[in-house]
Amino acid sequence: MFEGYTATELGSIFALQGFAGLILFSVFLLMALGLAIIFGQMGVINMAHGEFMILGAYVTYLCSQVIGNYAPALFGVYFFIAMILAFFASASLGAVVEWTLIRHLYKRPLDTLLATWGLSLILQQVYRSVFGAREVGVNLPQWMLGAYRVTDLIEIPINGLFVMCLTVLITIAVGILMFRSRWGQQVRAVMQNRVMAGAVGINTARVDQMTFAIGCGVAGVAGSAFTMIGSTGPTAGQLYIVDTFLVVVFGGAGSLLGTVASAFTIAQAQSTMEFFLSGSMAKVLTLLTVVGILMLRPQGLFQIKVRR
């Protein structure tokens, strides 16, 4: 497969492939972070996760339209405004959903699966009724388009770099929030022992609501970022949901580090195999490997040790 290429060409391609893997890793991690909080910490199987992401994407679309039309001077930086709005939009919707639907089902995890699946169908139809069945195009400011040219062959997509930086920032933020803040302490306390947490004075209902909302908010930011690399349509959330669960479950529910490691492993494996095989085969092999490993290690890559 490599005959007839010079060493520089090969070197460039390996560098590019390395970047492709890293970008895929960032994408996987970004979409899994929200779910890692919701599914990992709270144990809620949120099938509507993709739709929370798409809400963020639509908020970005609205921002690009509004700012493009009414404040073109701000267009260069509108994406940052859009991401913040996307966070709050998805988080508010998350809070409402938690209050009306999820909190009644904490003791019935399988029912949350059905309820959130129904919710995802409802949201899809709402997007379709509001924004139309067709996909919408999100305009990007000029500086976010194109590639950064390192050498003749090595060109790094700017939107990929952007997603990478964003992922690093959000992962660090979530890490600090979970393990260094008072709120994170409460979340972990509630998760480990709800009754005892309540007994020491933690308002568990409030913690649950906040946790769910923040998980959804992170999903919204991810959706906002993905308008750069993917499609924005009523059912686009379905494109991400399988990979998202795959990453979280494979990493070991409840472990942030596990999610990071799992996203990295899956992304590198997939992008390398895609290069040597074809897209469909790479996917098949990735899934097979994950299934194989989960059979040997049902708890996933990492597990938080809890005395039960």
Added chain:
Amino acid sequence: MTNDTKWTVDRRKLLAGMAAVPAVGMAPGFGHAQATSEVNTTGLAVTDDKVTVGILHSVTGTMAISETGSVQAEKLAIDQINKSGGVLGRQIEYIQEDGASDWPTFAEKSRKLLVNDKVAAVFGCWTSASRKAVLPVFEQYNGMLYYPTFYEGLEQSKNVIYTGQEATQQIIAGIDWIVKEKNPKTFYLLGSDYIWPRTSNKIARKHIEKLGLEVQGEEYFPLEHTQFNSVINKLKLRKPDVIYAIIVGGSNVAFYKQLKAAGIDLSKQTLITISVTEDEILGIGGENIAGAYACMKYFQSLDNPNNEAFVSAFKEMWGQDIVIGDVTQAAYLGPWLWKLTVEKAGSFDIDKVAEASPGIEFTEAPEGYVRIHENHHLWSKTRVGKARLDGQYDVIYETAELMEPDPFPEGYQ
């Protein structure tokens, strides 16, 4: 349905029809219309002043993205036919059913339209999977389906009129053109992983190899694929003269955005696609695909009086910002072809319509001119468009002759 009940139904309709004869004679304005008993001998939903047809597309679910345009086009055509006097003096009424992007639902709804509603024709389906699901129903209950999408061929039925192009019509002319124009040596074929792209690429590969040129690679991606960086790297390494892409749906958007982001400039790298209509560019964004070539039979920018009238009528009915893609235009042909066929046959009977179909010409088609072939596909021209920044195509080539539909191409399977 047993023979007994069928007889009862037929006899009842027959009696009703006979009773209607004198009424038709007396009603002013319908004097020219033929008696219902003559034009409808099989118990379809045809009365003295109206005829019922079905529209069967997905307006919910994944496929709603694509099928919305077809529904709009079919409603426009029905509306125009009604304003111009209807079919055999009868106004068209439609019953719309939602296939919900789910193939068994398509089959069930088509059964409902044919058995319960006794519609005289159905305009519908989009994906090959939905067509395959309804085909046995149409053959069992003897219905008539007008199917609008370009598709992979390898099918022909008395009960279906295919108003989109089959694969050879769309592919071969396009490759011949690109070979003449750009003189490429190497091709790289890409596609989403299901029957249409796979069959189309097979035809493309055979044709490319027949011309003595090289296919460097052929690759498929799952329908929900959103990350194309690895294959883009492969394209950079192999440097094919032509990228031949049949990627569909949400994947499409990801592919073109990432291609652009990776620094592949479509004004320098030749890319030809058969799956991106103006509808898809809405999601992809003109700036991400400008410079690419698309090969199909219709573009919104087509310059002829028929198309001007069609585009302005379409915008008037559905909004000024709307775009019209290849399949939307093909869907618009359905009701018109059916009307012309019914009037030639002098009957709504399915058997007579099927028999009268070959040779039907529609001279006012937005794409110019079409004629139904003996194999129930359309003779049509194939065109190549070059994507512009504003999301429209410039039509830069059209075949001199109508392309003959050949759903079972020899040597290409």
